[in-house]
Amino acid sequence: MGTVNILLVEDDEVDVKAVKRAFRDLKIANPIVGAVDGVEALEILRGENGKEKLAAPYLIMLDLNMPRMGGFEFLSEIRKDPELQRSIVFVMTTSAAEEDRVKAYDMNVSGYVLKHSPGHSFMEAISMLEHFWRVVEFPG
């Protein structure tokens, strides 16, 4: 299996920085491709609108509240698309709401992670993701 590419779908610049800093501090070298919302993320996954198509294997880190196309809309788009439906998605959000969590798992996300939780630090969350892609076999 080749290097796992990370597609970070996040509109908040500081949160993007937080992920990049955590990667740097944990010495994770996997390439991060950024998208500011669902629309741009779809363009990158499909190689549309002048974007270079993201090579497999990849893992998507998805925010929920974003302009134009939010996380749930993005999820329902990729689950309908035969080429993208097996994508591995982790939701990274500030929303602790029960209904969001249930809705996300209904759309077959691999995990629902709170950006700020009293139970763990952000670094722990990122390090869990690194273990995940090192250990877990990705779809072809």
Added chain:
Amino acid sequence: MTEICQTRLSGISISDTGVSSGESAAGRSLAAPVLRYLWALAIFAVAIAIRFLVLPVEAGLAFLTFYPATAIAALLCGTWPGMLVVALGAVIGPYVFMAPFWSFKFPLDQIFSAATFTLSGMVVCFIAHRMRHRTTEVSLLNAKLEAAVERLRQREAELATSNGELEQFAYVASHDLRAPLRGIRNLAGWIKDDVTGKVDDEAMENLDLLQRRAERLDLLLEGLLEYSRIGRMDGGVEPVDIRRVVSDIADYISPPPGFSLECRGDMPELATHRAALEQVLRNLISNAVKHHDRPDGRVAVSCHDCGDSLEFSVTDDGPGIPPEYHESIFKMFQTLKSRDQVEGSGMGLAIVKKAVERHGGTIRVESDPTRRGTAFVFTWGKGV
């Protein structure tokens, strides 16, 4: 008075016929007085006809049907149409129905009877006038009352809307303002990490303060969010074991080792919104622990049944609260100590008060300035 009667009459006739254009309304109000006199004449004609039908001309009782005619005309058409009936009756009665019949010779007894009828007819008209007056006044008052009720209803609806908007605002403000604030906290932390050892102590101290103030703002917004959520996230009514709630709270706030927290006396059974009651008790107990000046403080929760409601007391043996602050402590963002001394949002008691009042209760503080200790006593409705 007559003006009011007329407007009312014309008003009624307009609404009855559904005419609403200004021109027809003007025509109506001119025709209305004439019509009313014509109606009085018709009523009088009917009275004469009935008199002829009921009794022979020679039978006497000349004014028999004229009294009711006067009353009806005065009530339905107005005072002056009523007087018209009286005048006509005073002439036609003696002329037709009193000996000599069908004659304009009026002997003294006829003049006397006519005068009696005229006087009593006028009294009837006067009474009818008063009655109409009353009716008009009552209906005017009624209309005013209805308008006032309608205004009140409108105000109530407006108040409900603006209350809802305010809650929505507090929710959105506290929720959405926290997102950039988290960014600020992150950035301050990263700068601190990156410059440690490279800048002087003063700069490090300022960075520390920046981070702590950002955390405090987050705490304030969290308090505001919690306040705005009261009543929205109540969940269902369920049986609540108060001892269990108190021991859960003790686990959650984990007071210093020397501290004692106990339930005193019997704890009645209660079915209510568990989360709301827990929120109230948690805030009161954690206040008692946080503001205590000794590590070996004692906090006691007791409860007694008052029929419709339960009365809870949360009592501590801390420093007490001076009487001049007994009211202001329940206001939003009020603290008795600087936030640098005791970190807190100042929302705790405002949240407690709102939650207690939503459950039909009241809250008061008892703290004797000559002794130590504070008791927060609140009632909690059993119906909710």
